Each structure stands twice: as structure tokens, then as C-alpha cells.
Amino acid sequence: MRPERSLVLLLVLAGAGQGIFVFLAVMDIFVPHLIDGVRPAVIYSLGASSLAFTFAGMAASLFHLGNPQRGWKAVLRWQSSWLSREAVSMGLFSAAAALYPLLYFIKAPGGIRAMVGIAGICAAIALYISSAMLYARIRFIREWSNKLTIPNFIIFGLTSGGAVSYAILCLMGINYAALREIMIVLGAGSLILKTFAFIFNKNVYVPTNIKNALVMNDPNIRLMSTGTSYEHYNTKEYSSGLSDAQIRSIQITSLFLAFIIPLILWMAVPARPDAAKIFAILAALSMIAGLLIERRLFFIEGNHLQNLYYSRFRGNAARNPLLSKAKKGTPVPVK
Amino acid sequence: MSQLALVIDLNKCVGCHACATNCKAWNTAGEFGPLTDKEPYGKQPEGVWFNRVQTYEVGKYPKTEVINFPKSCMHCKNAPCVEVCPTGASYKREEDGIVLVNYADCIGCKYCSWACPYGCREFDEHDGVMKKCVLCVNRIYNENLPEEERKPACVLACPTRARIFGDIDDPESEASRAIREKHGYKLLPEAGADPSTHYLPQRKVKVELDEDELYVKPLAIVTIEKKITSYKEQIFDDFMSP
Numbered sequence: 122m123r124p125e126r127s128l129v130l131l132l133v134l135a136g137a138g139q140g141i142f143v144f145l146a147v148m149d150i151f152v153p154h155l156i157d158g159v160r161p162a163v164i165y166s167l168g169a170s171s172l173a174f175t176f177a178g179m180a181a182s183l184f185h186l187g188n189p190q191r192g193w194k195a196v197l198r199w200q201s202s203w204l205s206r207e208a209v210s211m212g213l214f215s216a217a218a219a220l221y222p223l224l225y226f227i228k229a230p231g232g233i234r235a236m237v238g239i240a241g242i243c244a245a246i247a248l249y250i251s252s253a254m255l256y257a258r259i260r261f262i263r264e265w266s267n268k269l270t271i272p273n274f275i276i277f278g279l280t281s282g283g284a285v286s287y288a289i290l291c292l293m294g295i296n297y298a299a300l301r302e303i304m305i306v307l308g309a310g311s312l313i314l315k316t317f318a319f320i321f322n323k324n325v326y327v328p329t330n331i332k333n334a335l336v337m338n339d340p341n342i343r344l345m346s347t348g349t350s351y352e353h354y355n356t357k358e359y360s361s362g363l364s365d366a367q368i369r370s371i372q373i374t375s376l377f378l379a380f381i382i383p384l385i386l387w388m389a390v391p392a393r394p395d396a397a398k399i400f401a402i403l404a405a406l407s408m409i410a411g412l413l414i415e416r417r418l419f420f421i422e423g424n425h426l427q428n429l430y431y432s433r434f435r436g437n438a439a440r441n442p443l444l445s446k447a448k449k450g451t452p453v454p455v456k
Numbered sequence: 457m458s459q460l461a462l463v464i465d466l467n468k469c470v471g472c473h474a475c476a477t478n479c480k481a482w483n484t485a486g487e488f489g490p491l492t493d494k495e496p497y498g499k500q501p502e503g504v505w506f507n508r509v510q511t512y513e514v515g516k517y518p519k520t521e522v523i524n525f526p527k528s529c530m531h532c533k534n535a536p537c538v539e540v541c542p543t544g545a546s547y548k549r550e551e552d553g554i555v556l557v558n559y560a561d562c563i564g565c566k567y568c569s570w571a572c573p574y575g576c577r578e579f580d581e582h583d584g585v586m587k588k589c590v591l592c593v594n595r596i597y598n599e600n601l602p603e604e605e606r607k608p609a610c611v612l613a614c615p616t617r618a619r620i621f622g623d624i625d626d627p628e629s630e631a632s633r634a635i636r637e638k639h640g641y642k643l644l645p646e647a648g649a650d651p652s653t654h655y656l657p658q659r660k661v662k663v664e665l666d667e668d669e670l671y672v673k674p675l676a677i678v679t680i681e682k683k684i685t686s687y688k689e690q691i692f693d694d695f696m697s698p
Binding site: 185186189195203204335336337344345354 | 509510513539541574581584642645646
């Protein structure tokens with residue numbers, strides 16, 4: 122699939138925003154003694170950054186739409202469409218995330234704040250699941266429609282949110298050993314999950330081919346003409362136009378930036394607060410930059426079934442030598 | 457319940473693109489238009505088409521066949537594009553099974569096109585909405601047109617009558633008969649979308665002439681004779697092939 126910048130930004134930024142809120146609410150509600158004394162600073166800084174990340178992601182997603190002015194209509198079909206469920210849980214989550222620091226500001230009773238916090242955590246998890254199901258539901262892309270997609274969205278989101286939270290807390294001079302240990306566990310979990318995803322995508326087998334697409338019982342089927350003198354929506358939207366070598370270099374970059382470097386940095390965080398600050402910030406920056414590349418890769422690796430009709434199906438389908446030689450932006454050669 | 461659909465005879469299709477151009481001409485001017493173009497007269501023309509004709513070569517040289525393959529929305533009975541639409545803009549009409557997009561509700565999220573296994577939806581970047589074959593719903597019920605013209609534009613344009621339009625749920629319709637008698641099939645049956653558009657297979661036509669038959673020489677036979685002298689028992693698709 123063609124990686125679209127707005128969707129990559131939405132998934133990374135909103136995912137981190139949800140993760141930050143989950144960390145804030147869990148710390149404030151379930152382990153309140155951790156932030157005794159610095160509670161206002163923690164709630165305001167993490168609350169504000171959660172909102173900022175989420176709204177930046179939402180704003181980016183509007184650029185994906187052809188008609189953003191009626192984007193609100195996306196909530197209408199929540200019974201059937203996962204995109205609609207994503208929009209609904211996005212609304213609920215941002216309401217909870219905005220209300221939470223506000224309730225602290227107006228000194229509302231702790232019980233109400235805890236209820237809003239738990240509702241926000243539930244909405245964040247629902248948002249992770251519906252974002253993931255949106256992709257996992259498309260059964261014509263095997264790289265998306267598998268059991269790894271939902272854990273992928275939840276763990277990567279929580280890890281990036283945790284990385285940003287930890288960096289912000291270190292920046293304010295609050296260095297929790299417990300938080301660092303959680304980050305190491307989450308980072309290692311992400312790395313393991315990503316390794317599984319690599320193995321799955323490398324061995325993915327689609328039990329169909331161009332013979333079935335055209336229903337012709339002959340192994341030698343060659344596309345001679347797409348019927349147009351240049352590209353069109355179906356040749357552009359469903360393929361990234363990148364070669365296998367380019368995809369491999371993107372895989373390696375994302376693996377290092379998003380998973381390995383942050384994990385090493387968290388494990389090596391020194392005890393001195395000013396040095397810890399630098400390590401935590403570097404880890405968060407590397408994680409966000411790496412996830413932007415990783416999410417781009419998620420789209421690039423998606424191999425849609427309809428590519429069969431255009432001889433652009435990667436993997437177990439016959440390739441068209443004419444099309445694979447064509448560079449991006451040059452007209453498709455037509456015989 | 458009825459299900460209007462196209463039945464496309466690959467044995468007759470010569471790949472002239474008349475269906476595609478007539479489709480674009482009718483629909484770009486109608487209620488479902490315009491089908492906007494980008495650089496239509498430039499070096500890299502792009503645009504929205506409801507119907508496209510692709511060409512494949514099947515087999516190994518010298519025993520190859522050319523398949524001209526028109527593809528437009530299949531109006532699936534179990535349309536995967538409809539259930540994923542977040543606004544309900546994409547819907548399937550109960551009365552005749554045509555899948556349509558309500559442009560006023562479409563937000564242009566492109567999710568329906570991802571859910572389509574056939575790649576039959578095209579996004580209009582100018583209007584920001586998803587567009588697709590409407591089975592000329594504004595023609596087939598149009599009482600201002602003479603009765604014989606109340607068919608999709610592609611069906612009317614086809615010079616070899618390779619396209620049949622009809623109700624495939626009615627066993628007596630021309631479309632159902634063609635599917636039944638000429639071994640009609642669906643594309644990608646394993647995708648589970650249950651498409652309504654059927655294709656009729658390209659058949660191999662063998663021309664077998666004895667020596668004495670070659671003495672009768674109408675014009676068509678003369679051309680055949682020339683080929684037979686070079687390739688004994690050559691396989692022809694039909695007389696229209698070059």
C-alpha cells in the first residue's frame with residue numbers, strides 16, 4: 122500500500138497520546154504515593170502533552186480525508202465499521218483526556234477524577250483496538266489481517282507513550298526507577314513482537330494467484346496493458362513503488378530507531394539526574410522517529426490482493442518484467 | 457429480490473475500449489459525474505474511469521492467446537466495501553442490488569477501496585469522494601429514453617455484443633441463461649464477496665477443413681486457407697482475430 126503521511130502521523134502521534142494518558146492515569150489512580158508532592162506538575166505536564174499528541178494526530182488525519190468538513194459523519198456507522206468505532210472512541214478518549222487535568226484544576230473530588238481516568242484508560246484501549254481492527258479487518262492484505270496487529274498497536278502505543286512520559290518526568294527532575302523498569306519491559310516486548318511480525322511477513326503466503334484472479338487455468342499469464350497510458354488510482358494507491366532492497370533498509374532503520382536504541386538507552390540510564398535526562402529524551406526522540414518509519418513500513422509491507430490484476434503483487438505471484446523495471450513517476454510501458 | 461448485473465463474454469471481447477469510453481462519456485455528464493481528469497491532454501493523463509479494459513497474454517509463445525479483460529464494479533451480493541463505510545455513504549440497493557455511493561455523505565477516507573478485492577473503486581481527488589460504476593442506474597430506469605436504450609452505456613456501446621445486462625436472480629433472463637449455458641464464472645471466488653458480474657470464458661475454436669473443402673473459395677475461406685498452408689490445424693479464437 123502507498124504510505125500516506127497523514128495516516129502515519131495519526132497512528133504514531135495519537136498512539137503516543139493515548140499511551141501518555143494511560144501512564145498518567147495509572148500513576149495517579151493506582152499508585153498515588155509515587156507522585157506525592159509533585160502531583161500538579163505531573164498531571165498538568167502529562168495531561169497537556171497527551172492532549173497535544175492526540176490533537177496533532179487528529180489534525181493530521183483530517184488531511185487524509187477528501188472532504189474533511191463532513192468528517193464528523195464518520196461516527197454514524199459505529200455498529201458495522203471499525204473506522205467509525207475508531208472515530209467514536211477517539212472522541213470519547215479526547216474528552217476524558219481533556220477533562221482529567223481540568224477536574225484536578227477545579228479541585229473536584231478524587232473519586233470523580235478516578236472515574237474519568239478509568240473511563241479514559243478504557244477509551245484509550247478501545248481506540249487502540251479499533252485502530253488495529255480497522256487494518257486487521259481488511260482480509261485482502263495478509264500482512265495486516267493477522268493476530269499480531271492488535272498487540273502491535275497496543276504495545277507500540279503504550280511504549281511510545283511511556284517513552285514520552287518518562288522523558289517529560291526526567292526533564293522535570295523526577296526520575297522514577299520503577300518507570301524505567303516498566304519501559305525496559307515494554308521496550309523488550311515491542312522488540313519481540315516486531316521480530317515476530319518480521320518473521321510472519323517474510324513467510325506470508327497468500328493462497329491465490331493471478332490464475333484465480335482471472336480464473337484461467339494457465340500458469341503463464343502476463344499483463345500486456347493496463348488499458349491506460351499512465352498510472353491511475355488502482356496502480357498508485359496499492360503499491361509503494363519501492364524495491365525489495367529499499368524496503369529492507371527501511372526495516373533495519375525502523376528496527377534500530379524504534380526498538381533497539383531506546384531499549385539500550387533505558388538500560389543504560391545513569392543515576393545522575395542531569396545525565397538521565399539526556400538519555401530519556403534521546404530514547405523518546407529515537408522511539409518517535411523510529412515509529413514514524415515503522416508505521417510507514419506497515420503500509421509499505423501491506424500487499425493488496427487487487428495488485429494481482431496489475432502484476433504488482435509481491436511474493437508468490439508472477440511478476441511482470443515490464444512493470445518491475447518501471448521507475449516511480451515514469452509512465453507504465455504499454456505494448 | 458433481484459440482482460442486476462453484467463455478464464461479459466471474453467470470447468467476444470476484442471478490446472476496443474468502446475465500453476469504457478461510452479461509460480465515461482455518459483457518466484461524466486450525468487448525475488454521477490463529473491469523472492474528473494488530471495492533465496487529460498498532457499504526457500501523463502490520469503482520471504477517474506468506472507470501467508477499464510486490461511489486456512493479458514495467456515500461454516507460452518507461439519501458443520498464446522490475448523485476453524481482453526473489461527473490469528468494473530462487480531456489485532457483489534456480499535459487498536465488503538459497504539460494511540466498512542463509516543458514514544453509510546456506500547450502500548447496496550435492496551430492490552435491484554446495485555452498489556452506489558452517496559457523494560453527499562462520502563468523506564473520502566478511501567477505506568472502501570481498501571476493502572474491495574477487485575480494485576474497482578476509484579478516488580476522485582478533485583471532488584474528494586469515492587467513485588465507482590453505478591450500472592447506469594440513471595439510464596436503466598430513465599423513462600425519457602426509448603425502451604431499448606434503457607441499458608448501461610457500456611452494453612449499448614459494445615460492437616461485438618460481448619456484454620449482457622440483466623437480472624441474474626431471474627433464471628429466465630438473458631444474463632442467467634448465458635451464465636448457465638456458456639459456463640459463466642465469478643472472479644476470485646475465494647475472496648468471499650460473491651460478485652454479481654460474471655464472465656463467460658474464452659473458447660478455443662478449432663478450424664478443421666478437409667482438402668476438398670478448400671476448393672470452395674468465399675472470401676473468408678481464402679484467408680483461412682493462407683494460414684492453413686503455413687500452420688496445419690492452427691487454432692483460431694474466431695474470425696475476428698488478426
